[in-house]
Amino acid sequence: MILDCAVIGGGPAGLNAALVLGRSRRKTILFDDNKPRNSVTSESHGFITRDGIHPQEFKRIAQEELSRYPDVRIEKQRVHRINKVSPLFQVETENGEVYSAKKIILATGFKEVLPDIPRVKEFYGKSLFSCPFCDGWELRDRALAVIADDQKAFHMAKMVSNWTNDLIIFTNGSKVLSLEEQELLKSNGITINEKKIASFIGEEGMLEKIQFEDETEVLREGGFIAAEWKQAACFQSSLEYTLNEQGGIATDSWQRTNTEGVFACGDTRIAGPSQLIIAAGEGSMAAMSVNAALIEEKFKPEKKHV
Ligand SMILES: Cc1cc2nc3c(=O)[nH]c(=O)nc-3n(C[C@H](O)[C@H](O)[C@H](O)COP(=O)(O)OP(=O)(O)OC[C@H]3O[C@@H](n4cnc5c(N)ncnc54)[C@H](O)[C@@H]3O)c2cc1C
Incomplete structure (x- = not known):
């Protein structure tokens, strides 16, 4: 089966992206190996309705909400490789499974070096x-x-x-x-x-x-x-997106990278404040962008051959 979107990373950015995609009836798979940087803490603050929540409880609620949407599937495993096999992307997991998707959302977070x-x-x-x-x-x-x-x-x-x-x-x-x-x-x-x-x-x-x-x-x-911030994603990839000055994945305000079909959201951009609510908001935006791109492709006039 060809998926509409593969979301890599199941923190607040990836989870919210999957929610909006599921609600948009897009066949979506979310990969997560559950190694977020906030695993060292027991409370997350500043997210309205969730102030003080344990980070793993936040994830549990989000995954439960996603289970209501039949087009969303969660795979609790690490993505090992992503390749562009035009016009699709091939996502390979650590277990050797391969999935084909029309679009990719990178929501892999960052790592800090203390x-x-x-x-x-x-x-x-x-x-x-x-x-x-x-x-x-x-x-x-x-x-x-x-x-x-x-x-x-x-x-x-x-x-x-x-x-x-x-x-x-x-x-x-x-x-x-x-x-x-x-x-x-x-x-x-x-x-x-x-x-x-x-x-x-x-x-x-x-x-x-x-x-x-x-x-x-x-x-x-x-x-x-003060810590140094580095990309968390360490999969092999033939995607050639540009990085910003901080080493994060560069995007426009619609979360589009400069590689067509590849979007990025949350901490992986290493741009601006690192916050659950901002990551979730960017995840939502990335999903809407994916949706918009798929709609544009569907309604693209076919080229007439003369
Ligand atoms: C000590 C500490 C305290 C914090 N406290 C707060 C707070 O109180 N309030 C707040 O708003 N923010 C807080 N933060 C920041 C917050 O944790 C981040 O901003 C937020 O988690 C970013 O979400 P994200 O989805 O972008 O990335 P993450 O939450 O880091 O999620 C990324 C996910 O992607 C997965 N992943 C990465 N690579 C792969 C791969 N190849 N395959 C599969 N999965 C992969 C990771 O395992 C991880 O689960 C805190 C951070 C730290 C370190």
């Missing part, structure tokens, strides 16, 4: 986070840290100061703040610490102290850490 600081992974997602809009409210008014050793440092410190008056920025041995930035931070009550971090200290992911290489320590209860 700074190489001992024990950082124990705290990430529990008391250290990357996005204050996601977790700032839960950490409000506490003794917080911003940990950033690159150009994001100044911006992050300004942002996080919205949630607490007790903020220290740790640059982990780097000199990334200009004199002007240092003055601005200090005049807003933000302390700067440029020592090299030796380790994070605390129990069960709850930060208590930051320890430095010179063996001094600073008490902190949580905070925000």
Whole structure:
């Protein structure tokens, strides 16, 4: 059977794309190997009607809703390869199954690379986070840290100061703040610490102290850490879509990549804020775009041969 669309990735972006496609009566398959980056956390915030929900519960509800639509099928396996075999796409899974689809939606998310600081992974997602809009409210008014050793440092410190008056920025041995930035931070009550971090200290992911290489320590209860963002998708592919400056998949406002028939949505674009509701919105838009493209193909006037 030729599918209308194969959606790769079943986070909020892919799930919402599949919902809109199912409601549009499009034969859709959604592949997901369930390794989202927010698996380290137990609560997702900021999605109206779902504020505070466990990420896996969010997925469970979404999959249950999709089960109402007979044209949508979920395959809980990894996509290994995607090839264009004109005019279709061939999607091959890790189990060696091959599916043919008219359109592809890439919703594979991104991976973050945390700074190489001992024990950082124990705290990430529990008391250290990357996005204050996601977790700032839960950490409000506490003794917080911003940990950033690159150009994001100044911006992050300004942002996080919205949630607490007790903020220290740790640059982990780097000199990334200009004199002007240092003055601005200090005049807003933000302390700067440029020592090299030796380790994070605390129990069960709850930060208590930051320890430095010179063996001094600073008490902190949580905070925000700058991470590098990289494409999560690592399948082989003959698709030649362009990447943007951040390394994400470039799209227009209709989620179209520059490869005809290939759409991308959510974190995989590494553009703008990384949020469930934004990923879901982009998934919806990608599905409408797929639908529009299929309708245009159906109503295309046939070429007359003379
Ligand atoms: C610690 C932490 C806390 C967060 N808290 C919040 C919050 O409170 N509120 C909020 O709005 N956002 C939060 N986020 C951000 C949020 O998780 C992301 O913005 C959102 O999950 C992006 O959705 P997505 O569908 O684009 O990608 P993802 O949710 O990452 O989903 C991508 C899916 O695609 C699958 N996949 C990838 N490659 C393949 C393949 N080849 N084959 C099959 N499947 C594949 C992955 O396994 C994954 O399941 C948080 C993130 C982190 C790291």
